[in-house]
Amino acid sequence: MSDRIPSATVARLPRYLRCLSDMAQETSTTSSEAIAEVAGVNSAQVRKDLSYLGSHGTRGVGYDIDELRAQIRKALGLVSDHGVVIVGAGNLGSALANYRGFENWGFKIDAVVDADEQKIGRQVDGLVVESMSDLEKIVEERSIRIGIIATPPQVVQLVADRLMDAGIKSILNLAPATIKPHEGVSVRRVDLSTELGILAYHLKR
Amino acid sequence: MSDRIPSATVARLPRYLRCLSDMAQETSTTSSEAIAEVAGVNSAQVRKDLSYLGSHGTRGVGYDIDELRAQIRKALGLVSDHGVVIVGAGNLGSALANYRGFENWGFKIDAVVDADEQKIGRQVDGLVVESMSDLEKIVEERSIRIGIIATPPQVVQLVADRLMDAGIKSILNLAPATIKPHEGVSVRRVDLSTELGILAYHLKR
DNA sequence: TAGATTGTTAATCGATTAACAATC
DNA sequence: TAGATTGTTAATCGATTAACAATC
Numbered sequence: 001m002s003d004r005i006p007s008a009t010v011a012r013l014p015r016y017l018r019c020l021s022d023m024a025q026e027t028s029t030t031s032s033e034a035i036a037e038v039a040g041v042n043s044a045q046v047r048k049d050l051s052y053l054g055s056h057g058t059r060g061v062g063y064d065i066d067e068l069r070a071q072i073r074k075a076l077g078l079v080s081d082h083g084v085v086i087v088g089a090g091n092l093g094s095a096l097a098n099y100r101g102f103e104n105w106g107f108k109i110d111a112v113v114d115a116d117e118q119k120i121g122r123q124v125d126g127l128v129v130e131s132m133s134d135l136e137k138i139v140e141e142r143s144i145r146i147g148i149i150a151t152p153p154q155v156v157q158l159v160a161d162r163l164m165d166a167g168i169k170s171i172l173n174l175a176p177a178t179i180k181p182h183e184g185v186s187v188r189r190v191d192l193s194t195e196l197g198i199l200a201y202h203l204k205r
Numbered sequence: 206m207s208d209r210i211p212s213a214t215v216a217r218l219p220r221y222l223r224c225l226s227d228m229a230q231e232t233s234t235t236s237s238e239a240i241a242e243v244a245g246v247n248s249a250q251v252r253k254d255l256s257y258l259g260s261h262g263t264r265g266v267g268y269d270i271d272e273l274r275a276q277i278r279k280a281l282g283l284v285s286d287h288g289v290v291i292v293g294a295g296n297l298g299s300a301l302a303n304y305r306g307f308e309n310w311g312f313k314i315d316a317v318v319d320a321d322e323q324k325i326g327r328q329v330d331g332l333v334v335e336s337m338s339d340l341e342k343i344v345e346e347r348s349i350r351i352g353i354i355a356t357p358p359q360v361v362q363l364v365a366d367r368l369m370d371a372g373i374k375s376i377l378n379l380a381p382a383t384i385k386p387h388e389g390v391s392v393r394r395v396d397l398s399t400e401l402g403i404l405a406y407h408l409k410r
Numbered sequence: 411t412a413g414a415t416t417g418t419t420a421a422t423c424g425a426t427t428a429a430c431a432a433t434c
Numbered sequence: 435t436a437g438a439t440t441g442t443t444a445a446t447c448g449a450t451t452a453a454c455a456a457t458c
Contacts, residue, residue, distance in 0.1 A: 005406075006448075006449075007448095008448085008449060008450090009449090010403055010406050011399075011403055013402070013406075014396075014398070014399040014402030014403060015396075015399060017402070018381055018399075019383075031414090031415065031416090032415075032416075033415080038383060039383065040383050040385075041450095042450070042451060042452095043415095043451095044450075044451050044452070044453090045449090045450065045451070047415090047416065047417065047418085048417085048418085048449095048450080048451085050416095050417090051416090051417060051418075055416080055417065057415080057416050057417080058415085058416075058457090058458060059414080059415055059416040059417075059456065059457045059458045060413075060414045060415050060416075060457065060458035061414080061415070061416085061458060062414090062415065062416080063416090075406070076402055076403075076405050076406045077405045077406055077408055078402065078405050082405055082408065084401075090300075091296075091299055091300035091303045091304075092300040092304075094296055094300070095295075095296035095297040095299070095300040096397065098296045099296075099297075099397060099398070101381060101398040102398055102401060104398075105398055105401065105402060105405075106405075107398075107401055107405075145408060146401070146404060146405075146408065169407075169408055170404040170405075170407055170408050171404075172397075172400055172401060172404055176223055176306060178224075178243060178244065178245050180245075186404065186407035186408075188400055188403060188404055190395055190397065190400055191219075191220075192301065192304060192377075192395065193219070193223075193304070193306040193307055193309075193310055193312075194216075194219040194220060194223075195377055195393055195395055196289075196307060196310065196312055196351070196377060197218070197219030197222070197281055197283065197310060198215055198216055198219060198281075198393060199351060199375040199376075199377055199391065199393055200281050200282045200283050200287055200310075200311075200312075200351075200375075201210075201215050201218075201280070201281045201282055202374075202375055202391035203282055203287065203350060203351065203374055203375050203391075211424075211425075212424095213424085213425060213426090214425090236438085236439065236440090237439075237440075238439080246426095247426070247427060247428095248427095248439095249426075249427050249428070249429090250425090250426065250427070252439090252440065252441065252442085253425095253426080253427085253441085253442085255440095255441090256440090256441060256442075260440080260441065262439080262440050262441080263433090263434060263439085263440075264432065264433045264434045264438080264439055264440040264441075265433065265434035265437075265438045265439050265440075266434060266438080266439070266440085267438090267439065267440080268440090
């Protein structure tokens with residue numbers, strides 16, 4: 001609810017949430033200055049970002065950490081459990097299946113699928129790798145709405161289309177390829193070799 | 206050389222580079238419109254971005270793909286080989302060591318280190334996992350300037366400090382923790398659970 | 411009250427894009 | 435020449451941040 005939160009703010013909210021988790025041990029209250037310090041941003045920006053969630057701070061005092069965490073979780077929609085399917089049980093896909101921290105955020109890896117016969121049936125962090133041909137069935141039966149693509153780039157659009165047709169509403173694409181999203185589906189991309197390319201630029205001077 | 210390239214442009218250049226690689230098979234020339242289509246951005250933006258590299262296009266014709274690739278590689282500093290050390294031989298670190306595409310871009314994984322005795326000596330994609338205690342020696346002897354951190358978040362700053370003290374100039378941090386960079390060191394962060402958090406937000410409507 | 415810190419305004423800064431003259 | 439496409443300007447849009455009144 002409330003108005004649209006700017007995308008730059010949405011991108012910072014999960015970071016604040018993690019910073020707050022780290023702080024929670026020490027005190028029950030914190031300030032925009034302290035959050036800014038830990039998150040590595042400007043304190044005015046923290047206040048501005050938090051103001052989109054409504055006013056939950058107390059002037060002269062700061063923010064109650066637990067309450068603020070709850071508010072951020074609510075704003076991001078991290079309140080209920082989200083089922084996730086990982087497509088691709090290669091190195092990256094397996095790394096993700098094992099990735100701690102997903103659970104802490106209310107994400108639950110429901111399935112890992114792969115097209116490679118060899119990999120089907122293997123265990124990946126307690127999950128059995130299932131067949132790519134069952135993808136639609138898996139997504140529908142388990143009401144999964146988030147998909148993570150960790151396949152070779154050549155098949156990314158194909159996989160994405162199948163996911164979206166099956167009802168997936170959000171896709172995190174870790175392969176170096178662009179996805180044309182269907183109407184109403186949001187796609188995020190993380191490309192590690194791109195990140196390294198950016199790093200090289202800064203190495204120059 | 207030339208003036209500072211805006212950071213948003215730098216972040217897009219690696220993407221253009223990959224799009225151009227895909228196109229190179231079919232034709233020897235391309236247009237800002239075609240690149241924009243594949244990269245998923247506005248064509249005026251492509252032209253603007255490319256204009257920071259100098260004028261390498263031909264009005265009425267377009268860009269020579271091979272020449273443009275060379276120019277982008279040069280602008281990003283991808284012309285010489287960059288040595289990389291990966292800290293952390295867990296799932297993510299191993300996935301990275303195996304990550305194809307790094308080599309194509311002029312990156313060479315020179316070492317994978319881990320603090321866990323159990324993992325030392327294991328093979329990861331042709332590399333033998335080395336001991337974390339040799340980190341400084343490895344970085345200095347092999348003149349490595351890029352580090353990738355794939356450790357638990359608790360030790361990130363410690364590892365980063367050791368890397369920076371040893372002479373690392375660019376760090377890609379894949380762990381969910383903030384690094385305070387030393388003067389002249391650039392740090393980029395990719396946090397997969399943050400990405401998933403952002404995805405959850407878009408799931409709401 | 412005095413000190414601290416929020417919430418918000420308004421200025422600034424930077425990034426995107428429509429439009430079009432230049433030119434192949 | 436006619437058609438195509440660049441390179442660049444200028445308008446627009448959105449994001450950042452300094453500053454400060456509000457208020458605990």
